[in-house]
Every structure is written in C-alpha cells, then in structure tokens.
Amino acid sequence: MKAILEGSHAVAEAVRLVKPEVISAYPITPQTHIVERLAEMVADGVLESEYICVDSEFSALSACLGASAAGSRVYSATSSQGLLFMAEVVFNVAGMRQPIVMSIANRAVSAPLSIWNDQQDSLCLRDSGWIQLYAEDVQETFDLHLLAYKVAEDHRILLPVFVCFDGFIISHTYEPVDIPEEKDVLAYLPPYVPFNKLDADDPLSMGMYATPEYYMEFRYEIDQAMGRALNVIKQAGKEFKEKFGRDYSELVEAYRLDDAEVAIVAMGSVCGTIKDAIDAMRAEGRKVGLLKIRAFRPFPAEDIKKALAGIRKVGVFEKNVSIGSRMKGAVGYEIKDALSDSSVQVISYVAGLGGRDIRIEDIKKMTDAIEAGNGDCFFGLREELI
Amino acid sequence: MADRTLELVDSGHRACGGCGPAFAARLILKGAGERSIVCASTGCMEVFSTPYPQTAWKVPWIHSLFQNTAAVASGVEAALKRQGRDEHVLCICGDGATFDIGILCISGAFERGHNITYICYDNEAYMNTGIQRSGATPFDASTTTSPAGKKSFGNSRPKKDMPQILAAHGAPYVATCSIAYPNDVIKKVERAVNTDGPCYIQIHTPCCTGWGFDGSKTIDLGKLAIETGLWVNYEIVNGKIEKAKKVKRKPVEEYLRVQKRFAHLFKPSVNTEEIAKIQAIADANAEKFGIDLKI
Amino acid sequence: MALRIGCAAAPGQARENKTGSWRVFRPVFDHDKCTSCGMCQLVCPEGCILTGDKQFNPDYDFCKGCGLCAQECPAKAITMETEEK
Ligand SMILES: Cc1ncc(C[n+]2csc(CCOP(=O)(O)OP(=O)(O)O)c2C)c(N)n1
Numbered sequence A: 001m002k003a004i005l006e007g008s009h010a011v012a013e014a015v016r017l018v019k020p021e022v023i024s025a026y027p028i029t030p031q032t033h034i035v036e037r038l039a040e041m042v043a044d045g046v047l048e049s050e051y052i053c054v055d056s057e058f059s060a061l062s063a064c065l066g067a068s069a070a071g072s073r074v075y076s077a078t079s080s081q082g083l084l085f086m087a088e089v090v091f092n093v094a095g096m097r098q099p100i101v102m103s104i105a106n107r108a109v110s111a112p113l114s115i116w117n118d119q120q121d122s123l124c125l126r127d128s129g130w131i132q133l134y135a136e137d138v139q140e141t142f143d144l145h146l147l148a149y150k151v152a153e154d155h156r157i158l159l160p161v162f163v164c165f166d167g168f169i170i171s172h173t174y175e176p177v178d179i180p181e182e183k184d185v186l187a188y189l190p191p192y193v194p195f196n197k198l199d200a201d202d203p204l205s206m207g208m209y210a211t212p213e214y215y216m217e218f219r220y221e222i223d224q225a226m227g228r229a230l231n232v233i234k235q236a237g238k239e240f241k242e243k244f245g246r247d248y249s250e251l252v253e254a255y256r257l258d259d260a261e262v263a264i265v266a267m268g269s270v271c272g273t274i275k276d277a278i279d280a281m282r283a284e285g286r287k288v289g290l291l292k293i294r295a296f297r298p299f300p301a302e303d304i305k306k307a308l309a310g311i312r313k314v315g316v317f318e319k320n321v322s323i324g325s326r327m328k329g330a331v332g333y334e335i336k337d338a339l340s341d342s343s344v345q346v347i348s349y350v351a352g353l354g355g356r357d358i359r360i361e362d363i364k365k366m367t368d369a370i371e372a373g374n375g376d377c378f379f380g381l382r383e384e385l386i
Numbered sequence B: 001m002a003d004r005t006l007e008l009v010d011s012g013h014r015a016c017g018g019c020g021p022a023f024a025a026r027l028i029l030k031g032a033g034e035r036s037i038v039c040a041s042t043g044c045m046e047v048f049s050t051p052y053p054q055t056a057w058k059v060p061w062i063h064s065l066f067q068n069t070a071a072v073a074s075g076v077e078a079a080l081k082r083q084g085r086d087e088h089v090l091c092i093c094g095d096g097a098t099f100d101i102g103i104l105c106i107s108g109a110f111e112r113g114h115n116i117t118y119i120c121y122d123n124e125a126y127m128n129t130g131i132q133r134s135g136a137t138p139f140d141a142s143t144t145t146s147p148a149g150k151k152s153f154g155n156s157r158p159k160k161d162m163p164q165i166l167a168a169h170g171a172p173y174v175a176t177c178s179i180a181y182p183n184d185v186i187k188k189v190e191r192a193v194n195t196d197g198p199c200y201i202q203i204h205t206p207c208c209t210g211w212g213f214d215g216s217k218t219i220d221l222g223k224l225a226i227e228t229g230l231w232v233n234y235e236i237v238n239g240k241i242e243k244a245k246k247v248k249r250k251p252v253e254e255y256l257r258v259q260k261r262f263a264h265l266f267k268p269s270v271n272t273e274e275i276a277k278i279q280a281i282a283d284a285n286a287e288k289f290g291i292d293l294k295i
Numbered sequence C: 001m002a003l004r005i006g007c008a009a010a011p012g013q014a015r016e017n018k019t020g021s022w023r024v025f026r027p028v029f030d031h032d033k034c035t036s037c038g039m040c041q042l043v044c045p046e047g048c049i050l051t052g053d054k055q056f057n058p059d060y061d062f063c064k065g066c067g068l069c070a071q072e073c074p075a076k077a078i079t080m081e082t083e084e085k
C-alpha cells in the first residue's frame, strides 16, 4: 500500500507492523510525533503493546531493557538530550546483548540548546556497542526499522540498533511510502525468540559483574558480534529486496562514482541534496560522485575501500564535530583509516550543525574545496559573526 | 504461601561474615518464593552475590545499573503482563540506590502503578564504595564523606522519610521491618508480593563493616535500634500508618555506644548535647508512631 | 568454558566458592543442649546450617565463623572456638 506519510508516522507504521510487546519512550522534539502516534494506536487497539509512559529517557530505555530481558520484543525512540540522558543505559543494553531497536530522530546537542538537526547525538555514542543505521529518506527510514529488528534479534548478533534519521528533515516531512502487508512483514521478521530470558521455570542471573579475568572477553565478544553484523545486515538487506523490492544489500551506496575523481562521503538526508548537486556538477562536466554510508556501526571499511578505489580526493560531510580533534569530524577518521593503504586525500567538513541549511550551492563549494585540497574545517561559517 | 524452608540464595556468596543484607536476601525470598524475578541495583548485595559466573541466586535475577532498578522492573512487569505470566517482580536495592540516585525511576514506577514490590535493604550508607553517606544515613553517623572532625559530629542531616514518600505516591502497602525480627520480614514481603500495585518495604540491615561492630552482633544491633526508637517497624496500608511495633524504650546511648560510626560522641568524653539531639529524634518517633509501651 | 552472552550464568555456581576458608572461629554445636528450635538455621547469613539426622550442623565448607548463630541460640548450644589451621 502506498501512502503519503510524515516521516514520524511512517516510523510508527513500521513499529505497528513489527508488533513490539512493550514500548517505552519519553517525548522530545523532533521524536514526539512518533510516540504520539504510537500512543494513539495503542489507545485505539490498533497496536496491542504495553505502552509504558515513563518519567524520563533514562527510565524509558531501562524499562525496555527489563522487558527485553523478560523475553519481549521492545521499541523506543529518542533524540539529542534524551539520548544523552540515557547514555549509561545505552552502553548497558549493548553489554547485556538485548536486541532493542530505537529510533533516533537526529538532533543537535546543547549548549546552545537547539532542536534542529545534526548527527552529534548518535555519533557520540559510536563506541557503545549499538549498530547504527542512517536513512536518507522516509521510505528508507521505514524500511530500516524492519531490517533493524531482523538483524538485532539474529542469535549470531544480539545487539541493539539505532535507526537514525535526520530530525525535521525526515521526521516532519511528508513523502510517499510503500507500506507492506502485515503477513509479508511477518514472513520477513518472524516472532521474537529470545536467547536468554528471565523465567522462573529456568532461572538465570543476567548482568552479573565481571572481574579482570572475564571483562575483556565479554567486550571482545560484543565486538565480534558487531563484526558479524557486517554480513548479517547484508543478508537481511538481500532478503528485504527479495520480499519488498528495495535493495539494502549493501552497507554503502555509490552514486555516480564510476569514473569520478572526487567523492563526497555522507550519511542521512543530506545525501539527497548531494545527489542533486552531483547531477548539476556532472552536467558541467565535473567528475564527482557520492558515497552514502548506511551503516556507521559496524563500519564497512572494506566496502568503502572498494567503492572509493581510483578516487583521488575524498571529502567527508560531517554533521558532527569531534571537538579538539585534528580532523574535526568523527566520520572522516574512519574513512581515512579505511583508505589508509592508498594515497588518496581525505578531508573532513563540519557542516549543517544545529539545522544550518545545506543547499546545492554549498555542496558545489565543498567540491571546490575538496579539489583545492582545503578542509578539515567548519564549512559554511558566517564569517561576519566571528 | 511461599515455602519458607526453601533456600533461594546459595552459600558461597562473598558478603562479610554476619552481613545484615545477606541475611535479608534469604528472608526476602522466603517471603516472595521461588516464582519471583529479582531486579537488583549496583551495591554490596549485587557485588557479593554475582561475580561472574558464581551467582548465588536460584531465582531469575537481573542487574543493570545503580539507579534504574525500578524502571527495569517496570519493563519486566509489563512484559510479563503482555505474555500472561505470573511471576512476582521484586526490586532489591540498597539505600543509596533507593533514597538518592534511583528516586526518579522509583517515583515513576510507583506513580504508574506497576505491580512490583520494591525492597530497600537499608544499611544506612554506600557500603560498596567504602561507607559514604546516603540520604538514609542517620544523624551524626560518621561516614567517609561525613566524617566526624574538629568541626563536625558526622552526618548533619536526619534520615529521609522514604516510606512516607512512597505512601504519598498512593502505594497500597508500605512497610518497614528489621532483620532482627526475621519472621516479620518474611510476613511483610509475602503480603507485599500478594498485594496488587507497587509496594515498598524497607528493611533495616545492620552492616558490621560499615557501622563498626562485630558480625555476631548484627541482630542485637537491629534490636537495639528498635528498642531505642531510632528505627520503627510499621506498616502503611492505603496511606494509613498501622501496627507500629511497641517497645519499652531504652536510651539511645545504648545503641550508639556499641558502634564505631558513633564513637566520636563518646570520645574524649560523652557528648551529651549531641546525644540529646539523637534522643530527641527517638522521642519524636515514639510520639509519631505511638510505640511506647505503657507500663 | 565459553562465556555466556550478556554476562549471564545459571544458578548453583556460587557454591564453587568455599567461603569456609575465611573462618577464624568455628561454631561448635552441642547436640545435647540443642532443642532443635531452628533459630540458628534461620539467622545464618550464609544459609549454611543443615539439618541432617535431625541434628543442626553448619556446613563448614561455607560457614564464615561470624558467630551470629552462637549469639542467637536460645539454648546456648553453640560455642565459638578458635579455628585450627
Ligand atoms: C551512576 C553511578 N554512580 C556511582 C556509582 C558507584 N556506586 C556503586 S554502588 C554505590 C553505593 C551503593 O550504595 P547502596 O545502594 O546503599 O548499597 P550498599 O553498597 O550500601 O549495599 C555507588 C556510589 C555507580 N555504580 N553508578
């Protein structure tokens, strides 16, 4: 069924189809429309979940953890301050290997307070052990939720997933979305089978503490599972394509890269703008392409290396800033590392922070800078304010 | 009724000899029974009972963080409800986890009315991290963050009234008890787990290491706290205080004198002024709860 | 031994930790004085007092020698003696 839906409502539709037994979330702009819509669905009986209306994000994810440990599929959603407030639980959930899926409507972090979009919130939790997927548009946002549960709950993985999409730009935008049939979703994503659960008939202690004799191996196992996720995500993407037609069998997506000399690397909705800019630049004869990264964790270094083979200059569009680092953006380092055995130039551009608009013109200017080799900087600053 | 002969906490745990909380853990599960799921907070009990893989718990048990136990339990309870399961959901948490850092999650869980029993084992300080004060530390107790000194008599604030706070949330059943009266603990836990809605139980659990007394005296200490009126065993049923245990009160000095955490009140000479303040706390308790036995 | 995902473990494993080695004093039970009231068994923080052959006896594998049982025994049937190592 095709429908014109606001991004947030598309997410709610995905959650309805996934049928979590327990939902717990706390409202924060720009995630609110998701949780409001889910509350309506529960109130109308369209969705038969326990909806725990909690006191805080900290409790929201903690309640999800408890419900997941008790053997239920669960769902949560947050943004920015909310994600930071639950940060301690974020790490804990991954360590406890609970396959929770959480939507992140990406938003800048305070201070200064900003409700507008960048990707600082999810990126600063990159080391937490959560898989991080980034969507470009409403359809992909919808689709990645289904895929996320399939990957998370796979017993080879058992890791939680952030499904990230840009606040307002996706969460509050109406686009046509293809909503699959319930039975097809069920065929793609069978009911949840927990690996470990709290059960009086088969008691187990969960979340024990580890002495130095054990701690490292537990952390190693999490990293191993994350490594396995590279392929499991691809498999889940392939199966998705077979069932629903849209292709997520790769963790990165190349756009007009084949004969490109310059590549822009980006995640999320800005890829749409970049594609338009590339079309315009290609029309002017400039050999530029885009590499869109869908999975930031696990980081698909090998795929990136392959996709960018033959490129001379790479510019990374960073909707985050790693304050005090030399390159300034967190993504650039990983790209640079992926390409470390080639002589390609990798430059980071911190751009679009706190909702600063990115236009086709900006992408063209960024491409000029990449070609000139200028970068590792804040891009698009208002010089008159500094 | 739960089978009281069952031992649901194994030997081999690493609590100090004579540990009040370790004793309490056994009693709690005698009251709650084997169809219980325990949610634990970071603290002494978690640490002494679950170094991987040597768990002492024979019932399902989960630990997440220091301050989120009530929220974790909310999720467990919601999941059980959705799955049509019947286990009792318990939180067993220290006073630090309860009075201080976890109060947001507890308040939320109680306000939402989850069917859980939240049990605080109250050893009156953060023992796991080295005896720092908490909101449950009694007036004038010397701890590592409220040390007695030339200008200090120890902890300068009275104990927070958690039972009233939770009763004010509309909890149908709130009770205090002490390991000094083991059957009372078992009975109250049993009542709580069989009461619909969020219930709160606060167990006085003397800690020989943190308070400074010999582990063989753990029960004696618990009794003295009650006999001096510094700890009162009572129930709050649907908001009304009931059944406060009556005693023939002893002077508070008898309780204070036997613990190192109050030793500064007796050195170099007896500090009658400070002890009078503590006596006043006991007197106020006696008045409020009507615990004085008329002879 | 492979790790169990999520730092989880099945019951029974604390018993591998024989806390009896901590003991400095050893509770010795006088079965003639004992009235089988069960108080010692109830109060032992280790839950390690057993009732075999209708007699109450500590499991010395786990008894930490805290002396709580001796302190609480109404019949004064338990004495704490220095552990011989
Ligand atoms: C967020 C956070 N802050 C601090 C700590 C350190 N910490 C661990 S246990 C604990 C004290 C526990 O006190 P209480 O709840 O009274 O339990 P007890 O150890 O006394 O049994 C503290 C401060 C922590 N684990 N997490």
Ligand code: SF4
Pocket: B014, B015, B016, B018, B019, B020, B021, B022, B044, B045, B048, B123, B127, B128, B206, B207, B208, B209, B210
């Ligand atoms: S410090 Fe106190 S609470 Fe902690 S194990 Fe020792 S006696 Fe028990």
Ligand code: SF4
Pocket: C029, C033, C034, C035, C036, C037, C038, C039, C040, C041, C056, C072, C073, C074, C075, C076, C077, C078
């Ligand atoms: S407490 Fe004393 S009298 Fe009672 S059973 Fe134990 S040893 Fe016997």
Ligand code: SF4
Pocket: B018, C027, C043, C044, C045, C046, C047, C048, C049, C058, C059, C062, C063, C064, C065, C066, C067, C068, C069, C070
């Ligand atoms: S001495 Fe302590 S540990 Fe040993 S049996 Fe007696 S109460 Fe239990």
Ligand SMILES: [Mg+2]
Pocket: B094, B095, B096, B121, B122, B123, B124, B125, B126, B127, B134
């Ligand atoms: Mg404490």
